[in-house]
Amino acid sequence: MYIGKVVGNVVCTQKDEGLNGLKLMVVQPLKDDLTPKGKLQIAIDTLGQAGKDDIVYLAKSGESSLPLKKQKELVPSDAGIMGIIDYYHIQDQGGNKDE
Known part of the structure; x- marks a missing residue:
C-alpha cells in the first residue's frame, strides 16, 4: 500500500x-513527508467517497479491485483507493521521543 493525494x-x-x-x-x-513522488495515476475509488485534496491510501495491481466484489472476475485496474486518511504521523526516524 502507499499514500497519495486526489488531484x-x-x-x-x-x-x-x-x-x-x-x-x-x-x-x-x-512520499512519507507528503511531497509528490512519481507520475500521476488513475485509481478506482472503491469507497465512492474520495474527493479532491483528500489524502488517501491505495493498493496496487490485482489487490486494488478486491473490495469491489462486483463480479466473479477482478475489475481491471492498476490502483485502487482503499481509504481516506484523517490523520498522518511518522515518528522521528532516529527513535528520539518528543520531550
Missing part, C-alpha cells in the same frame, strides 16, 4: 464494462 477525476464515455458505475480519480503518489 482530480476522470470522466469516460467509453470504458471496460467492469468499470461501469465506478468513480475514477487522478491521484498524485506521495
Whole structure:
C-alpha cells in the first residue's frame, strides 16, 4: 500500500464494462513527508467517497479491485483507493521521543 493525494477525476464515455458505475480519480503518489513522488495515476475509488485534496491510501495491481466484489472476475485496474486518511504521523526516524 502507499499514500497519495486526489488531484482530480476522470470522466469516460467509453470504458471496460467492469468499470461501469465506478468513480475514477487522478491521484498524485506521495512520499512519507507528503511531497509528490512519481507520475500521476488513475485509481478506482472503491469507497465512492474520495474527493479532491483528500489524502488517501491505495493498493496496487490485482489487490486494488478486491473490495469491489462486483463480479466473479477482478475489475481491471492498476490502483485502487482503499481509504481516506484523517490523520498522518511518522515518528522521528532516529527513535528520539518528543520531550
